[in-house]
Amino acid sequence: MSQPNNATDDQRLYLAGAALLFGMAILLAGLAYVQVVTALEHEAEQKNQSRRTVRLPAVRGAILDVQGRPLAHDRPSYVIHAYLSELRHHFRKAWREAPHDTRTEAGVRHRVVGDFIAQLQLDQPFILTEGQLQKHFIEQLALPIPVMRDLSQTNVAWFMENAWRVPGMDVEAQPHRHYPSESVAHLVGRLRRPQSIPDEERPYNYRLPDFTGATGLEHTFNETLRGSAGTKSLLVNNLGYRQREKIVVAPTPGNNVVLTLDLKIQEAAYKAIKETERKGAAAVVMNVQTGDIIALASLPVFNPNVFIPSIRSDLWNEYREARPSPLRFRATQERYPPGSIFKIISGLAALEAGSNPTNFVYNPGYAKIGRRRVDDTAPPGHYDFREGFKHSSNTYFITRAIETGAEPIITLGNQFFLREKTGLLARQEAKPEFPTLAEVQNRSNWQDGDTANLAIGQGPIAVTPLQMTIMTAAVANGGKVFSPRVVDRIMPADPSRTQEARQFPPADVRGTLNVKPENLAHLQRAMLADVADDDGTGKRARIEGFAVCGKTGTAEVRNREGRHKITWFASYGPFEKPKYAVVVMVERGASGGLSSAPAAKKIYEALIARDNPNSIAGNR
């Protein structure tokens, strides 16, 4: 049986052995190719199927008033999250136990979550719908689902005590934008959901709710406020359930924006115009020496809180269709005829053109230009500059304007930059209207009647309340026309990041009035008289111990909505050492003296109370 092997047998054996080892070598080569040469590709594939990145929005910076009071800030809102990966077994169990003919996956899951929530015995309704839960399952399985939002403090405490009773639930604090005061809604603005996603952020699998500034300072300073988003990486299993998570890049909170605005004064101004019981109004308060805005109020307002997380469509339509529109910022975005407060300019222009303030003009109760007759609310009699001003006599200012022509008014108006925007707010400012010198010099188009209209603030002139405030401030401070400012500085949320802090320079003096000081003094005294004298039109703004100087105005408007009056009160104070300019504009008011001056008075009282914290306003 056994016999010596010959050479061929050995050769065949070695060849066969070599073939086997060669086969092993092929395997090794194949493995080297897969595990070394193309390892990165497979690693990428693996990450691709098992990693989900989540964009974590940063806490948005706050908008603060000059005292550091929040006008807009992110405050914690407590949310109960359900972790679906931990509830899976319960879903499966419930699925097995459910009656087979009526069960649906969505229904069973919803019931399981609902039952657990019920076990927590919170006094808040469980509002998550089956549809929402199902949508989350399909789109964001790896993320926990928020099952109850805006938990009250009691419920948070209750949850903390009872959470052990239920699996897979956790309470988390999420930043929630909050606007404590409606009064500043237009200036501060509001947020909206971003409409498009920037390309560099597309690789994210999931994005947690995020907002971007839609209007106002929220929009202008969006980049400053929003901070930079972080990234969280989730490891998911083959079914898409979350297994582990890791924060790859922590979000950096946005910086705070500090304003020159004072919330107390803002609220007082808002309250004052609201108390006129008219539907549309605006009030502006400015420091006449620095050009800093202290208050910018507008009526009616919208509630910026309702835009978080998104506004209901019926409410949005209501906002859009309401008249007067709550979305318009009347202090800067709407143009009005100035009416008699423009006499501040036409009067000063007349003095500058050489008319003697003590010379009298006879007012028969009307002014006559050619065949046209303009009624005068001032009683018939003789008027000099001061009397004409404080009774707001149309006849006096029309007579003077026709004597000097329109050019001096235009020249002076240009020094107040009446044809240009103030530049305070990027997207919320209307371009004003004011004739050019060339227009009034074209005698074929510009008649005396036009000059007469312009002198009393009617005709081709439209201004914003903010512009009238700058004008009044320039009269008060001796001729400095400011580019006002409302943002004082940018402050990092984290005080150690000082390199991001930024102090804005004081307000620019845009131009200085080229007028004689004595003429300005005449005007200032006339404005004082308008309030201080018992027969002045602005007497309702008078405050004991605080000399308010002002000018009332009532402009007639005729438009589709019929005839109505825009009533103004442009003022500053105190007379001796001017500090504040306050302009109040009321749509459809009775008259400047009746509607606007009392509102201005209330604003001054608030300012006085602020500056003298130990005394009670108006009772010093």
Next chain:
Amino acid sequence: MKFIKQLIPWHRLDRTLLLSLAGLMTFGVLFVYSATYNNETYTGAHWLRMPHYKQIIFYALGIGTAFVLCLRDYQQTARWANVFYWLSLIMLVAVLIPGIGSVRFGARRWFDLGVTQFQPSELAKVAVVLALAQFLSRPPKELKEPKVLLKALALAGVPFLLIFMEPDLGSALTLLPPALVMLYVAGAPRGFLRRLVGGCVILGSLLLAYIFFMPKDWQPIQFPDYQKRRLMVYFNVDYASQYAGAGASQAEISQARALQRQDSYNVVQAMISVGSGGLTGKGWKQGIQNAHGYLPRGVAHNDFIFSVIAEESGFAGSTLVILLYGGIIVAGIRTASQCRDRLGRLIAIGVVTLLFSHVFVNIGMNIRMVPVTGLPLPLLSSGGSSVVCSLLALGLLQNVRLYQRTI
């Protein structure tokens, strides 16, 4: 003591073989554990049901069987070769009978023994190697006779057909390399071998053509659909071209594509597992593919155990596995070359070729070199029949080493 010393010639134990075996068994226990420790099927199960404990038990069982086998000279054992062979043929027939063989995954391959399943084809492969070695160990000049050669072919061909009918094409095909190599080493004429290999190639091509191109209604023998699909996955054939005709609607095409994704899922995930292991791997029990369910839990610890090893231990680990198998093969070739009788060398080369076929097909399918087939990786995959039968086969190899007549 003396009794134990006389049991077997201890000094002739093959150290290379034993070291390689020990290494592979260590890998086996470690990674069967890693593949199943967070499998929900086994949470809270009795420890005897845990796959890694079962693996240890099967190792012990296999080593015990191999040891018993080594008590007797292989020349004596070989006299029983035909008995083993016929017994295994009976089992292969029995398993095809409904009620005796149990069906899993659409194939009738197992005897259900209650505590575990037994796969007769695993035992049959060892029996075929032994029977073939016995048959071919006759004087070389007899191998020139066509009658003898055909008989040898039938010896391998009958179990091949029986296993093929389970159906288990992959397992059946692993019989081919040992049969060929044994015929070659035994000294079958070149011309015959050439015709045999040529015949296999032609038959294989015809089979492929039949599966792919013959319309289903015309096929006299119906192959299970999954076999065709596995081949389509391997050759990366677009399902839409096969399952949805020219006038197919968008829905039909996307349905075909979805089926393709589903069918290629295992191999795609296996590739990702192996590839993402990189040079050094993610660490024991740190495999994401396995732990988070991307590698299907049903196969991770048996047919696809290599994916788990490769992902967690990287190229370093897979090289070590290859080297350990290589060690067994080298030990086998050395034994065969030192063995001065034909029976011994045929057993040795037959056993290592059988082992090689399994290793090559199994690891190959993990990296898409070979179509996917339900074939275990000897000694590493969890599963009793495979482990015990592999150890039985290696016991035969050791036996040859122990009792061979060297010059």
